[in-house]
Structures are given as C-alpha cells and as structure tokens.
Amino acid sequence: MSPVTHFFAGWLLASVSPTGRPTTLTRREKALVVAAAVAPDIDGIGIVPELLTRNTSHPLLWFSQYHHSLHTLAFALACTLAAYIVAGPLARIGPLAASDPLTTTPPTTGSISDFTFGPAIRGPQTPIRRSSSHPGLTAVLVFISFHLHLLCDLIGARGPDGDQWPIPYLKPSSNTLQLTWHGQWALNAWQNFAITGFLLLATFWIAWRHGNSPLELISEPANQIVTRTLRQRFGPTSVQP
Numbered sequence: 001m002s003p004v005t006h007f008f009a010g011w012l013l014a015s016v017s018p019t020g021r022p023t024t025l026t027r028r029e030k031a032l033v034v035a036a037a038v039a040p041d042i043d044g045i046g047i048v049p050e051l052l053t054r055n056t057s058h059p060l061l062w063f064s065q066y067h068h069s070l071h072t073l074a075f076a077l078a079c080t081l082a083a084y085i086v087a088g089p090l091a092r093i094g095p096l097a098a099s100d101p102l103t104t105t106p107p108t109t110g111s112i113s114d115f116t117f118g119p120a121i122r123g124p125q126t127p128i129r130r131s132s133s134h135p136g137l138t139a140v141l142v143f144i145s146f147h148l149h150l151l152c153d154l155i156g157a158r159g160p161d162g163d164q165w166p167i168p169y170l171k172p173s174s175n176t177l178q179l180t181w182h183g184q185w186a187l188n189a190w191q192n193f194a195i196t197g198f199l200l201l202a203t204f205w206i207a208w209r210h211g212n213s214p215l216e217l218i219s220e221p222a223n224q225i226v227t228r229t230l231r232q233r234f235g236p237t238s239v240q241p
Contacts, residue, residue, distance in 0.1 A: 011214050013144065043069045157187055
C-alpha cells in the first residue's frame with residue numbers, strides 16, 4: 001500500500017488504545033511507532049537511481065532487485081530493539097532526556113549532559129517536565145506496527161502489471177518463506193483508496209475528540225490549531241483533552 005496509508009495506520013495504532021481512549025505514549029514514543037509503520041518501505045528508495053539510469057548502458061536495478069528486502073522479521077526485530085533503547089535508556093539520559101518537551105522530572109544526575117571539564121558551578125536548577133516512559137509498550141507497538149505494514153502489503157500491493165511482490169519474511173537467513181496471497185489487489189485499486197479514506201476520517205475524529213493529530217509529532221502549536229479548527233467547524237466535544 002501507499003506509504004501515506006501506512007503512516008496513518010501507524011498513527012492510529014500509536015494514538016488510540018483498544019478501549020478507544022488515547023494512549024499514554026509520549027510524542028517520541030508515538031513517532032517510533034509511526035516510523036515502524038513506514039520503515040519497511042525504505043528499500044523502495046532504490047527506484048530513484050533505477051529510473052535515473054534505466055536508459056544507460058549500466059542501469060542500477062536497485063528497486064527491481066532489492067524491493068521488499070527490508071520486509072523481513074530480522075528488520076522488524078532490529079526496529080523493535082532500537083525503539084526499546086530510544087524509548088528506554090536513551091529517553092532518561094543525555095541530550096534526548098533534555099530535549100523531550102513532555103518531561104515532568106529533572107534529568108538523571110550523572111547523565112551525559114552533566115559531564116564537564118573541571119569544576120562546574122551550578123545555580124538553582126529549573127525542573128524539567130518529563131512524562132513516564134513506556135519502553136516495553138513502545139517496543140511491542142513497534143513490532144505490531146511493522147507487521148501491520150507487512151499485512152497491508154500482503155493484501156494490497158500488487159504491481160500495475162499484475163506481478164506480485166512476495167515478502168521474503170525470513171531473509172537473510174532463509175529464502176524458504178515467501179509470503180503471497182492469491183487475492184492481492186493492485187496498488188491503485190479502490191480498496192486501497194477506501195482504506196486510506198477511512199484512516200483519514202478516523203484521524204480527524206481523534207483530533208476533534210481527543211485533541212491529538214499527527215502534527216503533534218512535529219509541532220504542538222500546529223496540532224492545537226488543527227484541533228481548534230475542527231471543533232469550531234463541527235462543534236465542541238464534551239471529552240476533556
């Protein structure tokens with residue numbers, strides 16, 4: 001499916017719990033889950049050099065040869081481990097701890113940011129707001145988000161020429177498992193447009209009801225503007241953000 005579809009699917013997974021209430025993940029943790037939803041498509045970047053060199057004597061067939069090469073269990077585990085480290089240890093020490101705008105406690109004493117050559121003279125320290133981190137939950141959601149991408153591609157990523165792109169799930173250790181589905185529809189099929197439309201509507205509904213939109217990943221003021229605009233257009237909500 002389109003990276004846009006994967007993005008919104010990852011956003012909904014990161015933002016709403018099965019009960020329909022917003023998750024307690026921080027913005028950084030949500031960003032990790034969303035990144036995992038689109039990360040497998042990094043291997044599609046090879047289409048750029050392939051298109052640029054297709055009429056040369058030595059074309060670079062990086063897309064044809066390596067597309068779906070990152071749609072694997074190994075890459076899923078690597079993303080999961082990286083997310084756990086970023087959401088856990090790195091979220092409590094060093095520059096990452098000081099840069100998260102969602103913090104409620106002072107940085108851990110002895111972190112990388114406390115290092116200095118010679119004596120350090122410190123005045124009164126202003127507590128930094130820090131919310132509790134959720135490395136375990138973030139890692140689980142990253143693993144699920146990655147596999148949600150694989151599922152979406154399995155059911156709706158057939159090429160325009162009718163060719164299926166099998167998912168080499170166990171690569172690079174084994175080529176024995178190639179995931180395909182005989183009912184897979186094309187990338188430009190109406191089903192993909194319908195799914196993307198549903199995800200967009202759900203995203204707008206969450207922004208209206210709970211005050212959270214994908215824009216909060218990059219700018220909280222922009223997120224508030226979108227939320228305020230939706231509530232002015234469709235009426236206020238009785239749910240407190």
